Amino acid sequence: MSDPKKIHEALADVMEDVRAVRKGDQNTHQRFMFRGVDAVVNAVGPKLRKHGVIVMPEVLEKSVDVAQTKNGAINYITKVTVKYTFTGPAGDQLSAVVPGEAMDMQDKGTAKAMSVAFRTCLLQALCLPTDDTDPDAENHEESVHPEDEIRSRIEQATAQGPDAVQSLGTWAKGRWPEWALDELRKRLATMRGK
Template identity: 45%
Template structure:
């Protein structure tokens, strides 16, 4: 007797079945600084994984765009701010698929800003594609950072002017950079440049013997 083959579900049927199996994802994590509850990426993964496996759905991410900025907190700490534009492709067992493109943002003082941006993008892609029940979605991350400002670096023209002024007063670039709290000419900020220019204006030309 010939065994009857089971028809493979397409992605639209599969997503509907995943939605049935997921249910609600509770807010099981707490932001320690602002004391609000949120749905962590682990909770979303734990709820999704059994439903995805059962219904033979898998997800492939692709980062389409990435922007990174260095910012400073109000206390002067350096933070890396990353924004990713990520495409997630949801595949069913018959090979059919749908795509979702979402942004993700992350901020970290080390090397984890891209990781955080990916986690945020994935979490909200799944929230929206699978319509995961949620009361609100305004608190995406566990971390809360102080308000920060973007660092503006000096232009090539500013650096040339800086070098010219150092030569005019007979001082080395390194000595002036140290005086204004800078490190290297390549990392000269606009704010440091303004401080240096104010000092240059008050300094006479080097006396030629």
């Protein structure tokens, strides 16, 4: 029997299973499309459970400001900073700290701000794109060479730290050419001082 997966491996599996979450909700006031927390959690939650990942929040900071609308109504602006800790099947952990902000006229500001923070955490930690066509794609005459895309993703992971490089390496096995995997291994060794 093999050892349980480390958290970075389990999250890479979740990333493999959840490829995109489309913008299916619409803001009726400004008329823009967005991905609500329900859409993101509905897409990601089952895959986190499938791969044995638990997510726990910890509010690090919270503030509430009061603002008055043009009509004289009071709005409460709640801002939170939340640390989300991902625990994997092996019991090891990775954390992400994200902000969340929401406005409410009654008592739901904290819940809304927490929802925004959780959605942001999942979207960014799991690199979840929309399934929309990139608006810039239609204007580009020049296409990106696959090697350039790989190098760009390696640079992005390097900027995020050794855990991101390791997760990308786990995901890239069998998908990317050997030179890219070697580059990821070198960077990881350098970052960890080996």
